Amino acid sequence: MHLIDRRLNGRNKSAVNRERFIRRYKDHIRRAVKGMVADRSIKDMIQGGEVKVPAKDISEPGFSYGRGGDWESVHPGNREFVRGDRIQRPGGRGGSGGGREPGTGESTDDFVFSLSREEFLDIFFEDLELPNLMRTTLAEVQQRKLVRAGYVKDGAPSNLSVARTMKTALARRIALGGPLREELEDLRALLAQLLRDPSESTRVHALQARILELEGRIARVPFLDDVDLRYRHRVVQPAPVARAVMFCLMDVSASMDERKKDLAKRFFTLLYLFLTREYERVELVFIRHTDEAEEVDEDTFFYDQRSGGTVVLSALELMKSVAAARFPVSEWNIYAAQASDGDAFGADAGKSARYLREQLLPLTRYFAYIETPEEEYSRKSPLWAEYEELQGEEDNFAMKRVSRAQDIYPVFRDLFAKEHAA
Amino acid sequence: MSAMGRGGSDTTPYGMPLPHGPEWEFDLIERYHDAIAETAAEFGLDTYPNQIEIISSEQMLDAYASSGLPLGYPHWSYGKSFIRNEAAYRKGYQGLAYEIVINSNPCIAYLMEENTMAMQALVVAHACYGHNSFFKGNYLFRQFTQADAILDYLVFARRYVMECEERHGVAQVEELIDSCHALMDYGVDRYRRPQPISPREREARRHERAEHERRLFDDLWRTTVPQKEVEAVASDGKAFPAEPEENLLYFIEKHSPTLALWQRELVRIVRKLSQYFYPQIQTKVMNEGWATFWHYTLINRLYDKRHIDDAFMFEFLHHHTNVVAQRGFDEQGYHGINPYALGFAMMQDIRRMCENPTPEDRHWFPDLAGTDWVAQLDFAMRNFKDESFISQYLSPKLIRELRLFVVADHEGEAELLVDSIHDDQGYRRVRRMLAELYRRENRLPDIQVARYYRESDRSLVLRNHVYRGRLLDDRQADEVMRHLGRLWGFAVRLESVDADGRVENTREWHT
Numbered sequence A: 001m002h003l004i005d006r007r008l009n010g011r012n013k014s015a016v017n018r019e020r021f022i023r024r025y026k027d028h029i030r031r032a033v034k035g036m037v038a039d040r041s042i043k044d045m046i047q048g049g050e051v052k053v054p055a056k057d058i059s060e061p062g063f064s065y066g067r068g069g070d071w072e073s074v075h076p077g078n079r080e081f082v083r084g085d086r087i088q089r090p091g092g093r094g095g096s097g098g099g100r101e102p103g104t105g106e107s108t109d110d111f112v113f114s115l116s117r118e119e120f121l122d123i124f125f126e127d128l129e130l131p132n133l134m135r136t137t138l139a140e141v142q143q144r145k146l147v148r149a150g151y152v153k154d155g156a157p158s159n160l161s162v163a164r165t166m167k168t169a170l171a172r173r174i175a176l177g178g179p180l181r182e183e184l185e186d187l188r189a190l191l192a193q194l195l196r197d198p199s200e201s202t203r204v205h206a207l208q209a210r211i212l213e214l215e216g217r218i219a220r221v222p223f224l225d226d227v228d229l230r231y232r233h234r235v236v237q238p239a240p241v242a243r244a245v246m247f248c249l250m251d252v253s254a255s256m257d258e259r260k261k262d263l264a265k266r267f268f269t270l271l272y273l274f275l276t277r278e279y280e281r282v283e284l285v286f287i288r289h290t291d292e293a294e295e296v297d298e299d300t301f302f303y304d305q306r307s308g309g310t311v312v313l314s315a316l317e318l319m320k321s322v323a324a325a326r327f328p329v330s331e332w333n334i335y336a337a338q339a340s341d342g343d344a345f346g347a348d349a350g351k352s353a354r355y356l357r358e359q360l361l362p363l364t365r366y367f368a369y370i371e372t373p374e375e376e377y378s379r380k381s382p383l384w385a386e387y388e389e390l391q392g393e394e395d396n397f398a399m400k401r402v403s404r405a406q407d408i409y410p411v412f413r414d415l416f417a418k419e420h421a422a
Numbered sequence B: 001m002s003a004m005g006r007g008g009s010d011t012t013p014y015g016m017p018l019p020h021g022p023e024w025e026f027d028l029i030e031r032y033h034d035a036i037a038e039t040a041a042e043f044g045l046d047t048y049p050n051q052i053e054i055i056s057s058e059q060m061l062d063a064y065a066s067s068g069l070p071l072g073y074p075h076w077s078y079g080k081s082f083i084r085n086e087a088a089y090r091k092g093y094q095g096l097a098y099e100i101v102i103n104s105n106p107c108i109a110y111l112m113e114e115n116t117m118a119m120q121a122l123v124v125a126h127a128c129y130g131h132n133s134f135f136k137g138n139y140l141f142r143q144f145t146q147a148d149a150i151l152d153y154l155v156f157a158r159r160y161v162m163e164c165e166e167r168h169g170v171a172q173v174e175e176l177i178d179s180c181h182a183l184m185d186y187g188v189d190r191y192r193r194p195q196p197i198s199p200r201e202r203e204a205r206r207h208e209r210a211e212h213e214r215r216l217f218d219d220l221w222r223t224t225v226p227q228k229e230v231e232a233v234a235s236d237g238k239a240f241p242a243e244p245e246e247n248l249l250y251f252i253e254k255h256s257p258t259l260a261l262w263q264r265e266l267v268r269i270v271r272k273l274s275q276y277f278y279p280q281i282q283t284k285v286m287n288e289g290w291a292t293f294w295h296y297t298l299i300n301r302l303y304d305k306r307h308i309d310d311a312f313m314f315e316f317l318h319h320h321t322n323v324v325a326q327r328g329f330d331e332q333g334y335h336g337i338n339p340y341a342l343g344f345a346m347m348q349d350i351r352r353m354c355e356n357p358t359p360e361d362r363h364w365f366p367d368l369a370g371t372d373w374v375a376q377l378d379f380a381m382r383n384f385k386d387e388s389f390i391s392q393y394l395s396p397k398l399i400r401e402l403r404l405f406v407v408a409d410h411e412g413e414a415e416l417l418v419d420s421i422h423d424d425q426g427y428r429r430v431r432r433m434l435a436e437l438y439r440r441e442n443r444l445p446d447i448q449v450a451r452y453y454r455e456s457d458r459s460l461v462l463r464n465h466v467y468r469g470r471l472l473d474d475r476q477a478d479e480v481m482r483h484l485g486r487l488w489g490f491a492v493r494l495e496s497v498d499a500d501g502r503v504e505n506t507r508e509w510h511t
Helices: A015-024 A026-039 A042-047 A117-128 A132-139 A162-195 A198-220 A258-278 A298-303 A312-326 A348-360 A382-393 A409-421 B002-006 B026-042 B057-065 B076-090 B117-137 B139-144 B150-168 B170-182 B199-216 B219-224 B248-255 B261-282 B284-304 B310-323 B339-355 B359-364 B373-383 B386-393 B396-402 B427-437 B474-488
Strands: A002-005 A049-053 A071-075 A111-115 A144-152 A231-238 A243-251 A281-289 A293-296 A333-340 A366-371 A397-401 B050-055 B099-102 B107-112 B405-409 B416-420 B447-452 B460-465 B492-497 B503-509
Touching (some): A002 B026, A015 A026, A015 B170, A026 A117, A026 A258, A162 A198, A243 A258, A258 A281, A258 A333, A258 A366, A281 A298, A281 A312, A293 A298, A312 A333, A312 A348, A348 A382, A366 A382, A382 A397, B026 B050, B026 B117, B026 B284, B050 B057, B057 B076, B057 B107, B076 B170, B107 B117, B117 B139, B117 B310, B139 B261, B150 B170, B150 B261, B170 B474, B248 B261, B248 B474, B261 B284, B284 B310, B284 B339, B284 B373, B284 B386, B339 B373, B339 B386, B339 B396, B359 B396, B373 B386, B386 B427, B396 B427, B405 B427, B416 B427, B460 B474, B474 B492, B474 B503
Parallel strands (some): A002 B050, A243 A281, A333 A366, A366 A397, B050 B107, B460 B492
Antiparallel strands (some): A144 A231, A281 A293, B099 B107, B492 B503
8 A cells, every 4th residue: 555645735726717718708707807896996906806707608518308308206204195196396497307316417507716816917907908017017916025134055057146155154164173273283292293203113113103093083074065055035025015095085966977987996096006006005985076075985976976066176176275284294105096088177177286386295205197088089078188288297296098908007007117117 | 563463362452352443553554454454355355556645625525626646637628527526525425535545556445534443443454355355357458458557657747738738828739638538438438459460370360261261162052042142331441430439539649630749648538537437337346335335344354353343343334334335216315326335245145155145145146145155256247237237136135125126218209118027927027137237338338439530631530339328318318529620631521320229410610
C-alpha cells in the first residue's frame, strides 16, 4: 500500500475549465455585469458578484425520452396501497410520466455562479475600452512597497549581499583560524630559538612537522562557506495612506433619463476606482441638484426622480460649503466629478463657470465634467460653452462629451498622465 | 508496511484497540489499513494493489468536475460542473464525498483530509477493499476496462487534445468535443467485437460449411419443404452496414466521410472514456452495495477482534446508517431508490439466506440456502450487473422489508395505477420491474445506425425503435441532430420506428 499526501499539489486544476466556461458564455455574463453596474453602489462595484445564466442556454444535449409512452416505476415505503388502486397524477401533468424522473435531470433554474473581483473588473473595463496597461494597474488590490529589513540567511541569489557575506566569512575565518594561528606563531618563535642550538635537532623535526600540520589546517579553513551567505531582506509594507474625498455632482432634472444616468454612474465609478488605487481611503459625497442642491445618499442620487428647473451654481456652492465644513484642504485631497446634460438658463452658466474657476478649482486636485447630450452631434449647450473657456487655462480641469460608454475613459487620461508625472 | 502486521495477528501490535479520534495521522492510517487488509484476506477479497492519496476539499471539487478522473482534457463543460459543485458546496447545499476511488491498477483512492480517523478507516475498507475487489472481479470491468492502462490513456488524451488545440485552434476542438459529448452515451460497445479473421481463415470456414452441406445433402428437403423467400434487401450485398450499429461514435469514427484524422482521434478519445464509464453505470447498485457490505463486515470483524473500541464503533455506525438510509416515497427528501441501501440490503440478504434460510428462502433460492456465503457473494459479484443481479437475487423478504410497489403510468390513462405490491401475486412482478429500471434502454432511447448510403449521397440513416410509445424528447433530439450532422458532414436522417417497423416520424439534418 502506498500512502501519498497530495494536499500540497496544485489545487486549481479546474481553473482552466472555469475560464473556458466564462469565455463561452461571455455574452450572458456581459449582460449580467451590465445589470450589476446598474444595480450596485459605486463602492460595491469592485466586489465581483453573482451571475445568472439561464439553465437551458448551457445545457448539454443528449438523446432522451420526452413525454408520453407507458412506464412503470418502483418505489419503497408503501403503507397504504394495494394492487389495483388508482392514484392522482402528482402535479397534474396530464399524460406525462408522473412517477418517472425527468429524463435528463436537468433543472429549469438559472445557473448561478460568482465572478471573482478580477473577472468582474475585466468585463467592466471591456466596455470602457481602457488601455490594457491601465486595466492591470486598476485591478491591483492595493499599493504596497518593499522596505529593507536587515539581512537573512537565505534568499534568492539576486538578493545576495556580497559585502555582508564577505564580512561574515572573514569573521568565521578569524574565529576558526585564530587559535591555530596563535599556536603557530608560538611554535615559530620556539623553532627560531631551537635552530640556534644544534643539539635539539629531534625537537626541531617534531616542531617542523607540527608547524606544517598547523599551516595545512589553516589553509583548509574555507574562504567562503554556505553559512556565510547573507541576503538582503525586504518586507512588504502598505504604501503611506492618504485620504481623498470625491464629490459627485449631478443634474437630476427630468431631462436626465436612465441612459444618461447610467453613463454618469460609470463615469463616477471609474473615477472612484482610480482614486481607490491612489488613496487608502476615499469618501464619497453625492450632491444632486435641480433648481436647488442637496446632499443625498447614493440610492437617492441615482434612482430618485425629481422635477424642477436647473441651477448649476447651487450644486457648486453646496460642494464648497461641504468641503469647508468637513473636508479641509490640508487633510483631504479633493476630487470632483460633475455630470449633466448641459442645461442651464440665463446667467447661471456664466456664474457657475466663474464660481468654479475662482472658488472650487483652487481647492480641488481635479475637477472632471462630463456632458451627456441628447444626441451625439447636437449643438453646444450653454454650460459647455462657458466651461470650455476653463479648459485651456486650468490644468486641473477636464471636460468631455459622452454619449457612449467608451467615451468616458479619455476624460481621465490627462488626469493620470499628470498624477504619475508628479 | 503491510508485512509488519501480518505475522502477529491477534497478539501484537493489534491486540489492543487502535487509537482513534478526530485527528488522523499517516502512520495511523497505515496501521488501520494493515488491520483491514488482514481481515479482508480472511474473506479472500482479491484486489489490485492500493494507493491511498490524501487530498483537500478543493482538490476533491476538482476531482468531481472531471467525473473523478485524476486528469482530463480541458473543456468548458467540466468548468460548468466545477462551478456548480463549488457553489453548492460553499453554500452548504451539498457535502462532499468522503472518498473517490478510481478503477485503475494500482487502485487509487482519494481520502479527504477533513475526515476523522474513524471515517478514514471506513473509507479504506469501503474503497480500497470493497470497490477495488469489485473492479478486479466483476465481468463488465474485466471485459471493458483496462485498469493497467487507464491512467496512461488519460495522460495521452489530455496531451493529444491540447496539441490539437494548439494546431487547429481551441474553438475548432471545442466544437468537435461538444458534438462528441452530445453522443457520448452512444459511444459504448455492449458486447465485445469479434476479432477480425484473416481471408485464409474465412476461406477455410466457407470450405468447411460447403463440405458440411455436401455431406448432409438430401434432395428430399429441396423437393418437399417449401423454401422461405430470403429478404431482398439483405441479399443485394450493397446495404451498408450489413448489421445495424448501436455504437454511434464508433461508426462515425470509422466511417465519417468528412472527419480529418485528428478529429477521428478525438472522437475515439471521447468514445474510450464513455466506454470506461459504462461498467460503472451498469453496476451502480452492485458496486456500492458490495463496497458497503464489505466496509460493514470488515469493520464489524475488527470490532469482534477488539481492534477497535466502542466509541469508534458508534461513530462508524452513525456514518454507515446515513449512507444506507432509504426514505419512503412519501417522505421528504426522497430521491428514488438509494443504490447504497438497495445494494447493501441485497448483499446482506444473500448472506442471511446462506446462513439462516427460512422455508420461503429454500423455496425461492434452493441454490443459496445453507451454502457458503462468501463463495455465493463472490459469484454474484463476478457474474452480474444491476439488472441481472436484481432479477436473480431480490428476495420476497427484502421486497416486504422495503415495501416496494410498482406504479404504472400509462399514456392515455387519467390516473396512475398501482400495478403490484409486496404480496404473493406481486413479488415476481416487483422484482422484474425493479430490474427493468436498471436496464440501459430505460434511460436511453434505442438508436442505431441503419444505413449509410456510401455509394450515393453519403447520407446516414439512424433508426430509433420506439418501445411502448416512449418518444424522443423533441428539443433535445433536434439539438443532437445538429451535432450529429456536424460530425457526419452530410445529410443525416433519424427515423422513429414503431414495434411493427412502421416509420412514425423522421427528423432530418442537411448540410
